[in-house]
Each structure stands twice: as structure tokens, then as C-alpha cells.
Amino acid sequence: MYHWQVNKRQLRSHKKTTLFMEYDVIVIGSGPGGYTGAIRCAQLGLKTAIIEKYPSLGGTCLNVGCIPSKALLDSSEHYYNAAHTFAEHGIKLADLQVDLAQMIARKASVVEQTTKGITFLMKKNKIDELHGVGSFVDPHTIKITKDDGSEQVIKGKNIIIATGSKPMSFPSMPIDKKRVITSTEALTLQEIPKHMIVIGAGVIGAELGSVYARLGSKVSFVEFADSMIPTMDKTMGKELQKSIKKLGADFYFSHKVTKVENTGDEVIVNVDTPKGEQITLTGDYCLVSVGRRPYTDGLNLEAAGLKTDDRGKLEVDNHLRTSVPHIYALGDVIRGAMLAHKAEEEGTFIAETIVGQKPHIHYRLIPGVVYTWPEVASVGYTEEEVKKEGIPYKVGSFPFKALGRARASMDVDGLVKVLAHKETDEILGVHMIGARTADMIAEAVVAMEFRASAEDVSRMSHAHPTYTEAFKEACLAATDNRAINM
Numbered sequence: 001m002y003h004w005q006v007n008k009r010q011l012r013s014h015k016k017t018t019l020f021m022e023y024d025v026i027v028i029g030s031g032p033g034g035y036t037g038a039i040r041c042a043q044l045g046l047k048t049a050i051i052e053k054y055p056s057l058g059g060t061c062l063n064v065g066c067i068p069s070k071a072l073l074d075s076s077e078h079y080y081n082a083a084h085t086f087a088e089h090g091i092k093l094a095d096l097q098v099d100l101a102q103m104i105a106r107k108a109s110v111v112e113q114t115t116k117g118i119t120f121l122m123k124k125n126k127i128d129e130l131h132g133v134g135s136f137v138d139p140h141t142i143k144i145t146k147d148d149g150s151e152q153v154i155k156g157k158n159i160i161i162a163t164g165s166k167p168m169s170f171p172s173m174p175i176d177k178k179r180v181i182t183s184t185e186a187l188t189l190q191e192i193p194k195h196m197i198v199i200g201a202g203v204i205g206a207e208l209g210s211v212y213a214r215l216g217s218k219v220s221f222v223e224f225a226d227s228m229i230p231t232m233d234k235t236m237g238k239e240l241q242k243s244i245k246k247l248g249a250d251f252y253f254s255h256k257v258t259k260v261e262n263t264g265d266e267v268i269v270n271v272d273t274p275k276g277e278q279i280t281l282t283g284d285y286c287l288v289s290v291g292r293r294p295y296t297d298g299l300n301l302e303a304a305g306l307k308t309d310d311r312g313k314l315e316v317d318n319h320l321r322t323s324v325p326h327i328y329a330l331g332d333v334i335r336g337a338m339l340a341h342k343a344e345e346e347g348t349f350i351a352e353t354i355v356g357q358k359p360h361i362h363y364r365l366i367p368g369v370v371y372t373w374p375e376v377a378s379v380g381y382t383e384e385e386v387k388k389e390g391i392p393y394k395v396g397s398f399p400f401k402a403l404g405r406a407r408a409s410m411d412v413d414g415l416v417k418v419l420a421h422k423e424t425d426e427i428l429g430v431h432m433i434g435a436r437t438a439d440m441i442a443e444a445v446v447a448m449e450f451r452a453s454a455e456d457v458s459r460m461s462h463a464h465p466t467y468t469e470a471f472k473e474a475c476l477a478a479t480d481n482r483a484i485n486m
Contacts, residue, residue, distance in 0.1 A: 020141070020153050020154055020155045021049070021128075021154045021155070022047075022154070022155045022156070022157075023046075023047050023048060023049045023128070023154060023155070023156045023157070024041070024046035024047045024048065024156070024157050024158060024354075025037075025038070025041045025046050025047070025048045025049075025156060025157070025158045025159070025160060025351075025354065026048075026049050026050075026051065026134075026142055026154060026156035026158070026159045026160070027041070027048065027049070027050045027051065027159075027160045027162055028051045028134040028142070028159065028160065028161050028162060028163055028299070029050075029051070029052065029059060029161070029162035029163040029164055029331075030050050030051075030052040030057040030058060030059055030118065030162075031058065031059020031060060031061050031062070031162060031164045031331065031340070031343065032058075032059065032061050032062075032331075032340040032341070032343050032344045032347075033162045033164075033330045033331035033340075033342075033343025033344055033346055033347040034050060034052075034059065034160070034162030034330075034331075034343075034347065035050065035057060035058070035059075035118050035121070035122070035347075036343070036344040036347035036348060037160050037162060037330065037346070037347025037348065037350055037351050038050045038122070038125075038127050038160075038347075039121060039125050039127070040347060040348045040351035040352065041351040041354065042125035042126060042127050043125065043351075044351055044352070044354075044355045045355075046158075046351070046354065046355070048125075048127045048128070049127065049128040049129075049130055049154060049156070050122065050127055050128070050129055050130065051130045051131075051132065051134040051142065051144055052129070052130075052131055053131070053132060053133045053134070054131075055131065056112075056115040056119075057115055057118040057119055057122070057129070058111075058114065058115045058118050059162075059164050060164050060165065060166075061340040062111065062114050062115050062118065063111060063115065064183070064184045064187060065183070065340075066340050067110060067111055067114050068107045068108075068110065068111050068187045069183070069187065069204075069207055069208065069211075069371070070371055071106060071107040071110045071111075072103060072104075072107050072187065072208075072211050073207060073210070073211055073371050073372070073373070075103045075106065075107070076103075076210070076211045076212075076214040076215050077214065077373050079096075079098055079214060079215060080214040080215075080247075082096055083096055085410055088410065089410075098192060098215050098216070100189070100190070100191065100192055100215070101190075104187075104188060104189075107187065130144055130152065130154070131144075131146065131147075132144040132145050132146040132147070132152065133145045133298050134299070135298055135299055135300040135303075136299060136300045136301065136302075136303040136304040136306075137153065137300075137303055138303055138304065139159075139303075139304045139305060139324050139326070139327065140155050140156060140157070140159070140326070141153060141154070141155050142154050142155070142156065142159065157326060158326050158327075158328065158354050159304075159326065159327045159328070160327075160328045160329070160330065160347070160350055161296070161299070161314065161322075161327065161328070161329040161330070161333055162329070162330050162331055162333070162343065162347065163294075163295050163296055163299065163333055164294075164295050164331060164332045164333070164343075165292035165293055165294055165295050165331075165332035165333070165338055166292060166293055166295045167182035167183060167184065167288070167289075167291075167292055167293075168290055168291045168292055168293045169182075169288050169290065170290065172257060172258055172259050172260060173199060173257060173260040173286075173288050173290070174260065175288060176262055178262065179262040179266075179267045179284065179285055179286065180260055180262050180267055180285075180286045180288060181285060181286070181287055181288070182287070182288055182289070183204050183208055183287070183289060186208045186211075186212075186287050187208075189285070192212060192215050192216055192217055193212055193217045193283065193284050193285040194217065194218065194283070194284050195217065195218040195219075195220070195282070195283035195284055195285075196209065196212050196217045196218070196219050196220075196283055196284075196285045196286070196287055197219075197220050197222065197267065197269050197281050197283040197285070197286045197287070198219060198220065198221045198222070198286075198287045198289060199222050199257050199260070199269070199286065199287065199288050199289060199290055200221075200222075200223060200224075200288070200289035200290040200291070201221040201222075201223035201225075201227075201228040201229070201230075201251070201253075202223075202228075202229055202230065202231065202289065202291070203229060203368075203370050204289040205221060205223075205287065205289035206221075206228055206229060206240065206244070206370055206372050207370060207371055207372055208287060208289065209221060209244070209249065209287065210244055210247065210249075210372045210373070213244065213247035213248065213249050214247060218248060218249075218250075218283075219247070219248070219249045219250070220249070220250040220251075220252065220281055220283065221249060221250070221251050221252065222252045222255050222257055222269065222271055222281070223251070223252065223253050223254075223255065224254070224255065224256055224257075225253065225254070226253050226254050227241070227253060228240050228241050228244070228251070229370055229376065231368075232368060232370075232376065232378050232382065232431070233378060233382040233383055233384070233417065233429070233431040234382070234383065234384060235383070235397075235415075235417055235431060236376050236378060236417075236431050236433050239374075239376075239413070239414060239415065239433045240370070240372060240374075240376055240433060242413070243372070243373075243374055243413045243414070243433075244372065252271060252273075252281075254273075254274040255271045255272065255273055255274065256271065256272040257269060257270070257271055258270045258271065258272055258278075260286055260288070262286075265284065266282055266283070266284060267282070267283050267284065267285060267286040268280060268281075268282055269281040269282075269283070269286060292332065292338055293312055294308070294311070294312040294313050294314070294332055294333040294334075295332070295333070296308060296312065296314070296333055301314075304324055304327060305323065305324050306322055306323060306324060306327065313333060313334055313335060314329040314333050314334055315334075315335075316328070316329050316334050316335070319353050320334070320346055320349060320350050320353070328350045328353075328354075330343055330346035330347055330349075330350060331343030331346060331347075334346075336363060336366075337366065337368065339366060339368065341366065341367075342363075342366050345361050345366065346361065349361055362449065364380060364381070365379055365380065365445055365448050365449055366379070367379040367441045367442075367444075367445055369437075369438045369441065371438060373435075374400075374411065374413045374414045374433050374434045374435055374437070375432075375433070375434070375435070375436065375437045375438045376431075376432070376433045376437065377431075377432045377433075377437040377438050377440065377441035378429070378430070378431045378432070378441070379429065379430050379441055379444050379445050379448065380419070380427070380428055380429030380430060380444075380448055381419060381428045381429035382429060382431070383395065383417075383419060383429070385429075386419060386428060386429070391421065391428065392421065392422035392423055393419050393420065393421060393422050393428060394419075394420050394421075394422045394478055395417065395418070395419055395420075395478060396417070396418045396420070396454065396474045396475060396476065396477030396478025396479065396481075396483070397415050397416065397417040397418070397474055397477060398415060398416050398470050398471075398473035398474040398476075398477055398483055398485075398486060399414070399415045399470075399486070400412050400413060400414040400415060400416075400434040400435065400467075400470060401413075402473075402485050402486045403465070403467065403469060403470050403473075403485070404464070404465040404469075405465035405466050405467050405469070406434065406435060406467065406470075408465065409435060411434065411435035413433070413434065414432070414433040414434030414435070414437070415432075415433060415434065415470070415474075416430070416431075416432045416434070416437075416440075416470040416471050416473070416474040417430070417431040417432070417474060418430055418454055418471070418474040418475050418477070418478045419431075419478075420453065420454040420475075420478045420479075424453070425453035425454050425455055425478075425479065426451055426452070426453055427444070427447055427448050427452055427453065427454055427457070427475075430444035430448070430471070430474075432444075432470075432471070434467065434470065435467055436467050437467075440467060440468050440470075440471060443457075443468060443471060444471065453479075454475040454476075454478040454479045455475070455479050457471065457472060457475040458472055458475040458476045458479055458482070460472065469485075473485060473486065
């Protein structure tokens with residue numbers, strides 16, 4: 001398909017010309033929300049274009065987030081098991097060592113395969129793939145500025161903003177991408193750190209910190225909150241800390257970082273303790289993982305009549321429309337958790353809304369996962385939330401160490417915790433830490449989508465021996481304390 005190239009003079013007079021490609025939908029950003037939304041739009045018969053500023057599609061998740069971090073997590077887990085558990089399994093190894101360069105190369109190969117798969121899907125669905133920085137000229141017109149400085153202008157009846165997020169920092173923690181790094185640089189280190197200081201013990205910090213702890217780094221977590229993964233159920237944070245502590249990690253909770261300085265070969269981190277004292281941590285790398293910020297830089301939102309709130313997010317209604325009705329937004333640039341699968345659901349939701357369907361998203365039932373080992377997975381209310389809202393509840397839990405399948409694989413850390421309504425027995429929340437809980441949580445989501453009770457799940461047959469039996473047993477425990485194997 002031919003795309004009309006325009007110069008600056010043509011751009012200024014764009015309202016007088018009809019030489020622009022016109023689309024039913026233009027998607028700005030090709031992360032999970034963007035490419036999913038584009039595919040669903042195309043499936044529904046809408047002429048669709050997708051704009052991506054970087055050479056490869058997939059956004060943060062596929063290029064420098066979800067996929068590459070999981071590749072390194074798996075590699076580090078294999079090495080750790082080879083070093084610490086293989087002998088007990090009867091597998092003897094000699095001269096075991098880490099080839100970090102090969103780990104990074106394998107990770108890069110996984111990323112390349114995955115992003116090429118997205119390009120294939122664009123072609124399969126006849127979606128026009130355009131590269132460059134997309135910005136609004138007016139509410140229906142998008143200018144694409146390419147790397148070589150050339151410009152292309154297209155028009156859309158509907159526009160979806162799916163530009164994602166970037167790592168956040170503070171002035172006291174200047175990122176130099178050498179010694180003071182973000183998650184992006186942590187995925188391409190050339191050496192295993194001797195001592196990595198991780199600022200923030202949330203999902204990203206926990207995952208990448210655990211990668212290098214398994215590979216032999218001393219890891220120190222400095223967290224402003226009072227536990228690991230502080231947005232999740234408190235029980236999960238406590239259990240995850242127990243597991244990661246076995247890797248030799250140190251934890252500084254309720255501590256505030258006041259200054260981070262790269263002195264050349266070292267990073268010095270000044271920290272205020274809960275008692276008002278000051279301590280200094282010294283390492284060779286400092287990973288800053290204090291959250292992410294919505295990324296709308298360069299969009300020229302004002303030209304479309306849009307603006308962000310004080311947190312940098314775009315406000316949307318229940319149909320994910322912005323204040324300009326034909327412009328939608330999704331994922332990390334709007335309210336809610338910054339999760340790839342949340343953005344995917346929103347991409348599908350917007351596409352179906354555009355054609356007049358009535359889709360729905362149950363935001364309370366979008367699961368959260370931490371891909372450490374053991375994995376952590378959660379859906380629904382936390383115990384802290386039901387207490388705060390005054391909801392009558394009961395708790396059932398079951399430890400992995402009482403599970404035959406977990407003992408067979410030597411994955412005995414963790415538990416499953418079920419919160420159920422005290423009067424109706426409806427499942428309100430499920431929180432898991434243990435082997436394969438990232439996959440197990442889907443069963444809880446299905447049950448809760450159909451408003452199942454703990455009794456309902458406890459009556460379902462679960463194959464033996466499996467990890468999912470822990471969910472059934474936790475539901476039995478929540479139902480009159482009827483767990484069989486505990």
C-alpha cells in the first residue's frame with residue numbers, strides 16, 4: 001500500500017489536501033495492548049495501522065520487559081538448581097560455571113523470535129506497520145517522524161493511544177545506565193555483579209534481584225515500604241522474603257534512599273533507617289526499580305485536545321474513551337495496574353466497542369504474577385483490603401510442603417491462601433506462592449469469574465499428584481477447615 005510522503009509545507013496545509021492514507025483505526029504503540037487491539041480491530045473488518053517508534057514491534061514487554069526477564073529468570077533457575085539440587089536428584093556435574101554472555105545471547109534470541117512473530121501477525125491480519133514517532137496534528141491526524149527526518153501523515157476515524165510506560169527515577173537516584181541502572185540495562189550486563197543494591201522490592205526488583213542472586217551476586221534490597229511486593233497480600237511478601245533470603249539476600253524495609261552516587265567502580269547508596277539513623281551501602285551496581293511512569297512524550301496531546309493528570313495518565317471513561325470520544329487509551333497510560341495482560345484485555349475491549357459490541361472487563365479479576373522462584377500469583381481482594389472494607393471473610397491456606405507433587409520436585413516453599421465470604425462462601429481472593437503458581441492462578445480466575453464458592457472448587461476433582469491440589473486443599477480449609485492432607 002502506498003503512503004503519501006509530505007514536506008513541511010504540505011503538512012501545514014494538510015486540511016486542504018486529500019493525499020493522506022485514511023484508516024478506521026490508528027494504534028500508536030505496539031506493546032501487548034497495542035498489537036492485540038490492532039489485531040482485534042482487523043479481525044472485525046476495520047482498516048488498521050499501527051505505529052511504533054522503535055525498529056521492532058512488541059513494546060517494553062517483548063523487548064526489554066516481560067519476555068527477556070523471564071528468559072533470564074529461567075536460565076538463572078536452571079543454573080541454581082544444577083548447583084544446589086541436582087546432586088540430590090542423583091545428577092552429578094563437574095566444573096559448573098555461568099556463561100553470562102550465552103545467557104544474554106539466548107535471551108536476545110527469544111526476544112527476536114517473539115517480536116518477529118508480532119510482525120508476522122501484522123502481515124497476516126493486513127495491518128499497516130509504520131515506524132517512527134507518532135504525534136497528533138489534530139484530533140484525527142497523526143504525523144509520523146521517521147529516523148531519517150522524513151515525515152508521513154495519516155488520518156484515522158478512531159485512534160488508540162497505547163504508548164506504555166518507562167522506568168521511573170528520582171533526582172536522588174540519577175540513572176547513568178552504567179553502574180546505576182534500570183531494568184533495561186539489567187537485562188544486558190556484561191558481568192555478574194559482586195554486590196547489587198536493588199532500590200525497590202516490588203515485582204521488577206524482586207525478579208531481577210533474584211536472577212543475579214542465583215548467579216552468585218550479593219543482593220541487598222532497599223524498600224521504602226515494610227515488605228517485599230507491598231501491593232500484594234502481606235502473606236505473599238513475607239513468604240517470598242523467606243525464599244529469597246535463602247539466596248543470601250539482605251533486606252532493608254521501611255528505609256528511604258537519600259542519595260545514589262557512582263564513583264567509578266562503585267556505587268554508594270545513602271539510606272535513612274526507620275530510627276532516623278543514616279547508613280551507607282556500597283556495591284558495584286545499583287538497580288533502581290521504584291516503579292514506572294506513563295509514557296506520552298512526543299505525542300503532542302494538546303493538538304488533539306487532550307491532557308494528562310498530575311500522575312501523567314490519560315483520563316478515560318468506562319468505555320476507555322478519552323475526553324475526545326474517538327480517541328481511546330489503554331494500558332500503562334491510564335488508570336489501573338501496569339500489566340501486559342490488562343492492556344491486552346483493554347485492546348480487545350476498545351476494538352469491540354468501536355464496532356458497537358458490548359464487551360466487559362472485570363478489573364478485580366485481572367491476576368498479578370511475580371516470576372521469581374517460587375512464583376507468586378494473586379487475584380481478587382487481599383486480606384488487607386477485605387479488612388479495610390469491612391467484608392466478613394474466612395481464610396483457608398495450604399502449604400506446599402504438605403503436597404506430594406511439591407516434595408517430588410523439591411519445590412516445597414510456599415502456600416495457597418484463599419479468602420472466602422464468611423456468609424456466602426463466595427471466593428473473594430486467591431493468593432499463591434509456590435511452583436507454577438503463575439499458571440495455577442488461571443483456575444482461580446475462572447472460578448471467580450463464575451462467582452464460585454470455596455465449596456464449589458473443593459468438590460472439583462484435581463489430578464493427583466499436581467500442584468493445583470494445593471488450591472483445592474486451601475478451599476477445603478476455608479470450608480469448615482476440611483483440608484485432607486494437613
